[in-house]
Amino acid sequence: MAPKSTGKNIEAETVLQAVVLADSFNERFNPITLDMPRCLLPLCNTPLIEYTLEFLAVAGVQEVYLFCREHSEKVKNYVKTSKWNRSYSPFKIITIVTPEARSVGDALRELDSKQLINSDFILISGDVVSNIHLKQVLDAHRARKNTDKNAIMTMVVKEASPFHRSRALGESSIFVLDGKSQECVHYESVELYPRKRRMVMDMQVFEKHSDVQIRNDLIDCQIDICSVPALFTENFDYQDIRKDFVYGILTSDLLGKTIYCHMVKDAYAARVRSLQTYDAISKDILSRWTYPIVPDSNLQEGDSYEYMRGQIYKEQDVSLSRSCVLGEKVLIGAGTEIAENVKITNSVIGRRVSIGPNVTIDGAYIWDGVTINANCSISRSILTNNVVLEENVIVNKGCLLTYDVIIGPNITLPPYTKLTSHKQTSENDDGDISEEDESGNQKAASFDISNLSLTDNESSASVISDGSSEEESDFDGPTTLEVFSKEVTQTLERAFSEGHTVEIASLELNTLRMASNTTFHDTRTVVIPTIFGQINTDKLLPSTKDVLSRWGLLIGKLVHSKADQIDALFILQECCAKSEIHNKTFAPSLRILYEIDVIEEDAILEWYYDERSKGGVVKHEAYSKLRDAHESFKRKPSDWDILDFLMNVIRNLSSQRVGFYLTSLETIIKTEEGAFNVSVIQAFNASHKVSVGAQSGKSGIASYSHKIENISNGSISVRRKRTISQESKYNEHVTSSMPKKRNKKDYDIRDTDGSMSDDELPPVS
Incomplete structure (x- = not known):
């Protein structure tokens, strides 16, 4: 009889068990989870829990204990009708309802009281997506226990950048590891807000371990290999696995237990902790980073x-x-x-x-x-x-x-x-009774699936965002965008005071943007006003030139297309409109940004003709004059008015090329019916030869003599002549303030569409 009994004991010991936590104990998916538990939310049209159960099936798990609190009937009904309840299912699922549980610690204490776990088990959340070969982790855990009898847990972590998009906003943990054994000798949860600036460690850590690694580039996969959960019963105040249990074990002088990390490099593992990671992991699945866990694997019956x-x-x-x-x-x-x-x-x-x-x-x-x-x-x-x-x-x-x-x-x-059509009651979703999330952070920021920018963001990522940002639940506490804005402002102020280069400041901003999963637009909305805040209002124009000549290049690091340039112009416009003093800086600012190649001519034109640039918002000086001139042409058209206006525009805002102003002028002098104003045509046909200066920020003054020969049928013919009429009163008026001429070549420019292309303009060196 003894051999038979021993056989049963061996069989019992070899049963691999897993505990799946179907509740999240936070509010990140509220109000969606007011009607549906998080573990049943569709991720790429497949319930989240399917990814977790498939992962456990591949790992060879034989028994699964599924803990749930809210919406327990929906969870039980799903399991009952799923493939996991079929005769060919690789494991048996036992659903345990814990209506009184308020944390992960409560659930594990309930598990221990039922005496269901007899050996090491897998502890995992019901929202994990992974293709890790868990057998290797199990073998390593068992091997460690043979050499270290105090080992009670192995945490699975994945190497990834601190700014990896599958890392939840606010999820930043520091693991201090023994470089040889991968024992976790210290753990620190870094909250999103307020930002933690320092970490306190016991000096005995360095005395006991000669090789210590401090890592913040590890994603906590929330996959653990644990011993029996008696410690949660013995320590009734443990609520959170990481923040309370792991931290408490590692800092206790009495327990003497050890915890290890198993590092994964080539496999995929992430947890859908927030709407930002929901977006990021969805994109990873569609991009096949999770292979073989991909849509065409058809995880569900009927897919x-x-x-x-x-x-x-x-x-x-x-x-x-x-x-x-x-x-x-x-x-x-x-x-x-x-x-x-x-x-x-x-x-x-x-x-x-x-x-x-x-x-x-x-x-x-x-x-x-x-x-x-x-x-x-x-x-x-x-x-x-x-x-x-x-x-x-x-x-x-x-x-x-x-x-x-x-x-x-x-x-x-x-x-x-x-x-939502659901009237929210005092009960929170899927156990979402805590004012903080699993990592102790305040509510995650609102969703921008960039920033997710649910982005920024961007991200969201980056995607409800990192954030957008991220960006990116925004019910209480500061949003990710607010935290991001504060961080960017502090970074720039430090760059200003310490004299950082533009390259270093750009690198720091890009790091913050990726960490918060926000968009370039979100970054520009903070950077541009902060740079303008450095302008000395007592020396407005000289200070504007000094500040933008240096830090305007930082704005250039944040624009990568014409659309980005236009967006920057709107932000600049809004910034200057808010202050009467800064109204005066708009025109020179635009000129400087043009000269340092941050803003291009096409972007300026498109911004100007965009309806959003009108209506009580400060305009570029050139455009204000053009609009004013439009009315004066109708009242008192004359060649003097037109040419004097044109001269002043080009002389005062001389960083643009001549064709830019003539094109704008041509548009302005059209009537609403599309025909040219007769008086203006007559004025242009007057035989005036006018000296016009077109200044380039790189090479000085180019002087041209212009004669408008003809305006008809929507076409303009402009002849730039070599000679300058000294007999004209107008020339005497303007040449006194002009530097010497630069170019004496003849140019003949004719456009049939009434505009002048860049290819036809003389080069401006």
């Missing part, structure tokens, strides 16, 4: 995804119109219908979704049963099940529309709008 070129995934029974355009990283569920002229990029579309004509969807997550009618636009937002958008609805970045919400028609939602 039929196929992988197509451009990282597009499409299920069967999807109706696509001929004119719809699918960009990169798009996933579309079964039963979805997409009408004409629809453009979808970087988005996940659920099942049974109806999308009307002329709809644009970028960086959004559209869940099952959503209806989007014609002429709608959705940017970096989440629409949960059965949301309806009527015609002409614009959903700006960071919006969150929960179950059964109906919007429209003809509605524009401001960024970061949250709408």
